[in-house]
Amino acid sequence: MASTTVEPRRPSTAPAQRRGVVGWFDPRGRRLGGLAFIVNRLSGLGLVLYLYMHLMILSLLVQGPGAWDTFVDIALSPPVLVFDVVLLVGMLIHGLNGIRVGLVGLGLVASRQKALFIAAMVISAFVAFVGALRIFGGE
């Protein structure tokens, strides 16, 4: 049988259809790992914003007890306490899922990633619930 030659390829000039940055956060069709990716990314970005907000608010301490204590009284109002609960949830999700990312991401328990994510979310929910009770209970 005569052999044939493979012809050189011509590169495609057509663009690919990409979901882009919006696609990172689109939960449609996602399974557990994809949802973990979304919540980790959102909680991380939210915590970065909180970090800088926290540093700015701390500058009120330079202005003395009047400014700081006034802020604290505002911070104890129910709408701000809701924010505290959201912050707690964000820290728990990011921290506990981060344990999964660290362990799985270094190849240590690659086959257990789903179980680790579920465990992280269950623990987060429980601690957030207890934390919310304490936050709104005035403690």
Added chain:
Amino acid sequence: MTTQQEAAERPAAGSRAIPAFVGQVLSGVVLLVLLTLHMIAQHFIVPTGLRYYEDVIAWLRNPVVIAVEVTFLVFVTYHAITGVRAVLFDFGFSERTERRLTAVFWVVGIGTVVYGVALLAAILNAA
């Protein structure tokens, strides 16, 4: 630009730089400890939590607290900035843009830590 043209801009593989992921894992482990300590200090040391001015200032006058909080600031800033860098790099920028962004992030990160330490000094001086 076609996907192949975009792919051609990819930097040579086999980078010798320590992967940012490893830094994130290590700083994350440290933060699990430091953040827990920070939350315990803020909410469980003083009966009503560290809320009002006098309690906060008394707490901050402790050198051990200062050392722990500054360490916390360094690690949380590193983890935060590296995380934002990782998110931005997923946009598919060129290698040159990524190097420039990395330089900007170093400035922002160091600036954040310097700001935090200066703020702490200002708070204690004003008290």
Added chain:
Amino acid sequence: MTDTATDLRTTRFVVARRNEGDDPDELRYDTFDVAVGPRTTILDALVAIRRELDPTLSFRHSCFHASCGTCGMRVNGREGLACVTPVPGGAEVTVEPLANIPIVSDLVVDMNVFYDEFDEAGRPLVRASESIPAADTAEGIAELGRFEDCIECGICLSACPVAGSDPRYVGPAALAAAWRLIDEPRGADPGPVLRLMDDEQAAWRCHLAWECSEACPSGVDPAAAIMRLRGAAAAARARRLFSFGGNR
């Protein structure tokens, strides 16, 4: 067994179309009403559309039984092989080409871009022990022989959210291929491939979304392979660090 007339229902197929000269930033969609039964697959429906409604519809297929990897596409936003994907329930089905790979025409994507990533990994899937010297193959074809689970369908790359925004990412398939060599070198030297993939645009770009493994129709589990590749890369770096500049 074939579906009887009483089993049939009409489903509207909304199919992505692109021809040369179309606006590269837009896909247009054509609709086709097709009679489908309980056992009708997406590929069955596309063949029927091309045969009876629109002979210009472009799509790839070959084996009809999920072993060639040619018919990968997105159905209602989720990746799959058209030949084994049943037509979903519901009045309407959207069919689109794989994402993150250049579109040639309609549902056909340029798989060369996908294969190029395997070239970068040195095509470590080719193993001398599994080739058949007596086989009479066309020039250049022998090196393309494969005997692995991966059928190179491109579905994993389409499902990956990182590849969705960064075309420079090597992608799950090539990384999984690299891991197969590293895990079982069979006389080959895995060092160069490990060093190649120990890179921010390769193994360390994955963010553990695991969509590639969920979408893979062939049980490759590329995400787990990437994680094990990372573990090997981290271990190699640690060995170099503690051997004070060893040669791996």
